[in-house]
Amino acid sequence: GQNIDQPTEMTATEGAIVQINCTYQTSGFNGLFWYQQHAGEAPTFLSYNVLDGLEEKGRFSSFLSRSKGYSYLLLKELQMKDSASYLCAVRATGGFKTIFGAGTRLFVKA
Amino acid sequence: GAVVSQHPSRVICKSGTSVKIECRSLDFQATTMFWYRQFPKKSLMLMATSNEGSKATYEQGVEKDKFLINHASLTLSTLTVTSAHPEDSSFYICSASDFDRVPSYEQYFGPGTRLTVT
Numbered sequence A: 001g002q003n004i005d006q007p008t009e010m011t012a013t014e015g016a017i018v019q020i021n022c023t024y025q026t027s028g029f030n031g032l033f034w035y036q037q038h039a040g041e042a043p044t045f046l047s048y049n050v051l052d053g054l055e056e057k058g059r060f061s062s063f064l065s066r067s068k069g070y071s072y073l074l075l076k077e078l079q080m081k082d083s084a085s086y087l088c089a090v091r092a093t094g095g096f097k098t099i100f101g102a103g104t105r106l107f108v109k110a
Numbered sequence B: 001g002a003v004v005s006q007h008p009s010r011v012i013c014k015s016g017t018s019v020k021i022e023c024r025s026l027d028f029q030a031t032t033m034f035w036y037r038q039f040p041k042k043s044l045m046l047m048a049t050s051n052e053g054s055k056a057t058y059e060q061g062v063e064k065d066k067f068l069i070n071h072a073s074l075t076l077s078t079l080t081v082t083s084a085h086p087e088d089s090s091f092y093i094c095s096a097s098d099f100d101r102v103p104s105y106e107q108y109f110g111p112g113t114r115l116t117v118t
Helices: none
Strands: A003-005 A009-013 A018-025 A032-037 A044-049 A053-057 A060-065 A070-075 A084-091 A098-100 A104-109 B004-007 B010-013 B019-025 B032-038 B044-051 B067-073 B076-081 B090-097 B113-117
Touching: A003 A084, A009 A018, A018 A032, A018 A084, A018 A104, A032 A060, A032 A070, A044 A053, A044 A060, A044 A070, A070 A084, A098 B044, B004 B090, B010 B019, B019 B032, B019 B090, B019 B113, B032 B067, B032 B076, B044 B067, B076 B090
Parallel strands: A009 A104, B010 B113
Antiparallel strands: A003 A018, A018 A070, A032 A044, A032 A084, A053 A060, A060 A070, A084 A098, A084 A104, B004 B019, B019 B076, B032 B044, B032 B090, B067 B076, B090 B113
16 A cells, blocks of 8 residues: 655754654655645645655755655754645656655744 | 646535636646645645546545546646535645656646635
């Protein structure tokens, strides 16, 4: 079956660094996405990994290990506006269907 | 570029009525559109995948006769919730992809429609 696991909630302090982990078990693999979603809004794209390694984009970085079925999203220099849900999603088949994890709600405190 | 709109943003309807939600790609042609629903504090659940001019592919457990999807053009897909019941109340989000675009992996999400059935 398809399974994507990530922590339900995390709390971090403004200015700090936080790492959100995601593990997945899917039928096939065709890329892993991270999205940010504020309450009542649509998800916004953060990153895409299809090969092993670290992808850095400004304050956000995403890492992938396909052999371990593992990814993490690293957020640096946290800001209050980073308080949101972070969704890990896997494109599992040869097609275009994307399976989403339940999301990690991040609370950034002053 | 790559803007997707949804209409309406919020709708309240009475039990037993039908509601239509539109999803439009405003500045690109979407080869594929996806419909998701999301319950409070839960993740997105894929309901169906639709390609222009062909029947939608529904996920297991999604009633195709209840959630009618039409993808009549490369810029418009509609989801009609027929004979709505309170348990259909949810946040419905569409996304659109153009797999001829670079990068081809992205899907662009609409702002979502909050449906409340009373």
